[in-house]
Amino acid sequence: xxxxxxxxxxxxxxxMMFSFIFKDNPFFKFGEHLYLGIAVGYYVNIQWFNYxxxxxxxxxxxxxxxxxxATLATPDTLSFPDPNYYVLIPALLGIFIILRIIPKFAxxxxxxxxxxxxxYAGINFxxxxxxxxxxxxxxxxxxxxxxxxxNKLAFLDGINTLLMMIGTFCxxxxxxxxxxxxxxxxxxxxxxxxxxxxxxxxxxxxxxMARMSLLIGRAQFLLFEWLKAFGLxxxx
Amino acid sequence: MATFFRKQLPILxxxxxxxxxxxxxxxxxxxSEQIYNEFIKWVIIIAGFAAILGILSLLHYHWxxxxxxxxxxxxxxxxxxxxxxxxxVGLISGSISETGSPLEAGTGFHWMYINLMVPMQSTMFxxxxxxxxxxxxxAFRARNPEATLLLIAAILVMLGRVPLGEAIWGSFxxxxxxxxxxxxxxxxxxxxxxVGLSQIAMALRILFGIxxxxxxxxx
Numbered sequence: 001x002x003x004x005x006x007x008x009x010x011x012x013x014x015x016m017m018f019s020f021i022f023k024d025n026p027f028f029k030f031g032e033h034l035y036l037g038i039a040v041g042y043y044v045n046i047q048w049f050n051y052x053x054x055x056x057x058x059x060x061x062x063x064x065x066x067x068x069x070a071t072l073a074t075p076d077t078l079s080f081p082d083p084n085y086y087v088l089i090p091a092l093l094g095i096f097i098i099l100r101i102i103p104k105f106a107x108x109x110x111x112x113x114x115x116x117x118x119x120y121a122g123i124n125f126x127x128x129x130x131x132x133x134x135x136x137x138x139x140x141x142x143x144x145x146x147x148x149x150x151n152k153l154a155f156l157d158g159i160n161t162l163l164m165m166i167g168t169f170c171x172x173x174x175x176x177x178x179x180x181x182x183x184x185x186x187x188x189x190x191x192x193x194x195x196x197x198x199x200x201x202x203x204x205x206x207x208x209m210a211r212m213s214l215l216i217g218r219a220q221f222l223l224f225e226w227l228k229a230f231g232l233x234x235x236x
Numbered sequence: 237m238a239t240f241f242r243k244q245l246p247i248l249x250x251x252x253x254x255x256x257x258x259x260x261x262x263x264x265x266x267x268s269e270q271i272y273n274e275f276i277k278w279v280i281i282i283a284g285f286a287a288i289l290g291i292l293s294l295l296h297y298h299w300x301x302x303x304x305x306x307x308x309x310x311x312x313x314x315x316x317x318x319x320x321x322x323x324x325v326g327l328i329s330g331s332i333s334e335t336g337s338p339l340e341a342g343t344g345f346h347w348m349y350i351n352l353m354v355p356m357q358s359t360m361f362x363x364x365x366x367x368x369x370x371x372x373x374x375a376f377r378a379r380n381p382e383a384t385l386l387l388i389a390a391i392l393v394m395l396g397r398v399p400l401g402e403a404i405w406g407s408f409x410x411x412x413x414x415x416x417x418x419x420x421x422x423x424x425x426x427x428x429x430x431v432g433l434s435q436i437a438m439a440l441r442i443l444f445g446i447x448x449x450x451x452x453x454x455x
Contacts (some may be wrong), residue, residue, distance in 0.1 A: 005280070005349060005351075006350065006351035006440060007248065007351070009351055009352065010332075010350075010352070010354075010355040011301075011355075013352060013355050013356050013359075014355045014356070014359045016356075017355075017356055017359035017363065018363060018442025020363055021363055021366055025360075027310050030307065030311060030314055031356060032311075033311040033314040033315045033318070034314050034315075034318045034352070034356070035316050035318075035353070035356040035357070035360065036294075036318070036319075036323065036353050037315040037316065037317065037318025037319035037320075037321075038318045038319070038322045038348065038356075039351050039353060039357070040294060040319050040322075041318065041319045041320070041321065041322025041323045041325075041326060042322055042326070042349060042353055043287070043344075044287070044291065044323055045322070045323065045326030045330065045338050046328065046338075046339075047287055048326075048327075048330075049288025049326075049330045049336065049337060049338055050337075051280045051281075051283075051284055052281070052284045054282055055277050055280050056281050056310060073324035081384055085280075087277070087281060089278070090277070090278035090279075090281035090401050091280075091281060091284050091285070093281075093285075094282045094284060094286070094288075095285060096282055097282065097286050097287055097289055098287050098288055098289050098292075101289070101292065107241075107242045109452075110242070110246040110450075110451045110452065111245060111246055111305070112282055112389045113246070113247060113404060113450045113451065114245075114246035114247065114249040114250040114253075114450070114451070115249050115250070115253050115278070115282070116279060116283075116444055117250060117450045118249060118250025118251065118252070118253040118254040118280055118443065119253040119256075119257050119275055119278075119279065119353060119440060120255035120257075120279070120371075121250070121254045121257075121438070121442040121443055122253065122255060122256065122257030122258040122439070122443065123257045123258075123272075123275075124435055125254075125258050125261075125436060125439040125440075126258065126261040126262070126441050127261075127435055128432045128435045128439075129432075129436065130255075132428055132429075132432040132435075133400065133429060133432040133433065133436075135286075136425050136428050136429050136432070137429070139425065140422075140425050140429075146431075157368075158334040160414075160417075160418045163418055163419070163422065164421055164422040164425070165411055165417055165422075166422075167418075167419060167423060167425075167426070168422045168423075168425045168426045168429070170426075171422065171425075171427065171430070172426050172429060172430065173327055173427075174243055175426065175430040176255065176298060182285040192426065193382060194381070194382065194385055194418060195423045195426070196391040196423050196426070196427075197382045197383075197385040197386045197389070198349050198385055198386070198415065198419045198420065199389075199419070199420050199422075199423025199424060199427070200386055200389075200423075201385065201387065201388065201389025201390040201393070202389050202390070202393045202415050202416055202419070202420040203366075203420070204386070204390045205389065205390040205391070205392070205393030206397075207368065208346075208365060208368055208372075208390070208394060209393075209394055209397045209398070211361060211362060211364055211365030211368060212365055213449065214358050214361050214362040214365070215362040215363075216339065217358060217362070218355070218358060218362050220361050221355070227381075233404025236303060236388070
C-alpha cells in the first residue's frame with residue numbers, strides 16, 4: 001500500500017490548528033510557529049525567483065537569465081542581453097532601507113521611502129481619478145429608467161437606482177466633516193450611517209460564509225482524504 | 237549640508253519622482269511607458285530589500301527569545317528550523333526545476349507548500365469563523381438602531397447564501413441579493429468615493445511635502 005505521507009501530515013497539522021478552538025495549547029503553538037517559519041520561507045523564495053532574480057540579478061548578470069530569443073534556434077551562437085547597470089540605483093535604495101538597523105545610518109532610508117512613496121503618489125493620482133472616482137460617479141448618477149429596453153414597465157429597477165443614488169449621497173454627507181452634522185446635514189448623515197451599517201452587516205455576513213466554506217473544506221479533507229490515508233473510506 | 241540630505245533631499249525626491257510619474261500619465265509616448273515600467277521594476281527591487289529588513293526583524297525577535305530563554309523559547313526553534321528548511325528546499329527546487337519556479341509540481345518546495353502551508357493556512361482562516369461568530373455575538377446585540385440594522389443585514393445575507401435559508405423561506409436569496417446589489421452597493425460606492433478623494437488629497441500632500449510621516453521621527 002502506498003502511504004500518502006503528505007495527506008497524513010496535512011491532517012495532523014489541520015487538527016493541531018483546530019485545537020485552538022478549545023484553548024491555547026502547545027500543539028497549536030507548535031503549528032503556529034511552524035506555519036510562521038514556512039510562510040516566511042515561502043515568501044522569500046517567491047520574492048527571489050519571481051521578482052529579485054529576474055529584475056535585479058539577471059539584469060546585472062544576464063548569463064544567469066534566458067538568452068536572446070533570436071539566438072535560441074542556434075545553440076552555438078547563443079547570446080545574452082547586455083547588462084543593465086541602472087538597477088544598481090534601486091538596489092542601493094534597498095540597501096538604504098536595510099541600514100535602518102544601524103541607528104547612525106537610519107536616516108538614509110528616508111531617501112528610499114521618498115522615491116517609493118513619492119513615485120506611487122504620482123502614479124496613484126490620475127489612476128484614482130480615472131479608475132475609481134469617475135467610474136463610481138458615473139454609476140452613481142445613472143439615469144432613472146422606469147421602463148426597460150422593450151418599453152416594459154421596470155418600476156422596481158428605477159426605485160433601486162434611486163435608492164442607490166440617495167444611499168451614496170447620504171454616505172458622502174456622513175464622510176463630509178467640514179460642516180457640522182446638524183439639521184438637514186445631520187438627518188442625511190444619519191441615513192448615511194444606516195446605509196453604512198447595512199453595508200458592514202452584508203460584508204460581515206459574506207465574510208462569515210467564506211470562513212464557513214473554508215471550515216467545511218477542512219472537515220471534508222479530514223473525513224474523506226485524511227481518514228482514507230489510514231484505510232477508512234467514508235465515501236464521497 | 238547634513239540637514240539638506242536628511243530633510244530637504246527626501247522631500248525634493250518625492251516631488252521629482254511623483255511629478256514625473258504624474259506627468260508621464262498624460263504623455264502617451266513609448267518613452268513615457270518605458271519610464272513607468274522601469275519605475276515599477278525599481279519599486280519591486282526596493283520592496284525586495286524592505287522584505288529582507290522584515291525577515292531580519294522576525295529572526296532577531298526569535299533569536300532574542302532563545303538567547304534570553306523566555307517562556308516558550310522552544311517554539312522559536314521551530315520557526316527557525318521551518319524557515320531555513322523551506323528556504324533551502326525552495327532554493328534547490330527552483331534551481332533544478334525546468335521552468336525555474338520552485339512551485340513546479342513534483343519539487344520538494346511544492347510538496348511542502350501543498351502539504352504543510354496550505355492546510356495550516358486554510359485551517360487558520362477557518363477557525364477565524366468561530367471567533368468572528370463569537371465576537372459578533374457580543375458586538376451585535378441589538379442595543380441601538382445601527383447595531384440592529386447591521387445584525388439584520390448580516391443574518392439576511394447569511395441566510396440567503398446557504399441552501400438552509402432557501403429551505404426556510406424561498407425569498408431569502410432574493411432579499412440577500414437585493415441587500416448586496418442595492419443597499420450594500422450604495423454604501424460601498426460612498427466608501428470608494430470617500431477613499432478615492434482621500435487618496436488624491438494624500439497624494440497632493442506627499443507631492444508638495446506637507447505630508448512627511450514617511451520620513452519617520454528624529455533627525
